[in-house]
Amino acid sequence: MSLLTHGGQSTFDELYQRYSKPLLNFFFRMLNGDREKAEDMLHDLFLKIIEKPESFDGNKRFNTWFYTLASNMIKNEYRSRQIKSQHITDTINLIQEYEFNSENLDHQLFENRLQTELNKLDPDTKTIFNLRFHEEMSVKQIAEIMDCPEGTIKSRLFYLTRQLAGKLAIYKPN
């Protein structure tokens, strides 16, 4: 980050190459597949890094720090607009698209239902789910990002998994 402070292009290129794709997909999943918005948020995140490299928390790893910024941005975005209603519309369209394909219909229905239930969650819980299941981060890393004790993350994760599983039981994709 000190190199970036002095305007190192190569340093910035390295950071962008490592983190732009995973962060973009994180935003993409958290924003229900809104690619345009996901790219806007990725741009804003890296712009913040360019303009305020001194804001880097030296006690955290890069990975953790990036995702902390990203999750805070997501929380702000959720507060500012309604996302759930848009995803319900997308889900309906997806079901119609796969209506005559019975092989993956159950799978798609399961996936759609999962996304619907995830959209009902608060931003923190949804972030924990995505970081654990999609980003495959450890509980310790998630605790650092969310600024929560590990025990809290574990209990929330366990409760969330059980709750979602109960609601999706009828959509078993067998």
Added chain:
Amino acid sequence: MNDKDFEKIEQLLQTTEFSELSQAEKELVLAQISETDYSAMRELYVHVKSTNPEEIIPSPLLKSKLDKALRARKTAPAIVRIQMPLYQVAAVALLFLMVGVGINYTSKTPEKIVTNTIREVKYINRPVREVRYITIQAKYVQKLQPAGEAEPQVSTADSQIIYPEIVTETNPEVIRQQEIAMTNVQRVLNGQNGSSMGSDTVLQKMMVTLY
């Protein structure tokens, strides 16, 4: 549920069906959740793992925008890069404003008093009803006694020295006194019940009232 149990159960959920669990593992699981819950949770883990979520790649335009911003930051002068919180800027501005207002109030501006003199000429049409005769004491004039002539007579009664023959241009004081006297006499003689200033433009002009 303690941390170790959670980690163990989660590992089992990701890898093992309920029917394949050992007795000890089943006891561990059943102490926390039911078999139905275990099966449902297992389905969720399997589904998420098997699903390949759509992955997108950032557009090249995004990178070029960020490179431009990085170059702009490099070329900006150091003073422009100084960032202050907005409340600090507002506080400094308010402080300067208060100092300026305070200086303005304490400095005394001298009051400028402007007087305007208006001269108004009033013509007073007033008949003169009283004539006062004034006697002007003749001053001692320089004796211009021609050579060879007798010395003038001195009247001790009024201690005035009169030189009736010496009325020349060199004695302006005497001339003035006689003129005044003649003017008064003529005025009295010409006026019937006093003289009016109505036809006397000179006298009119002399009567000026200053306000």
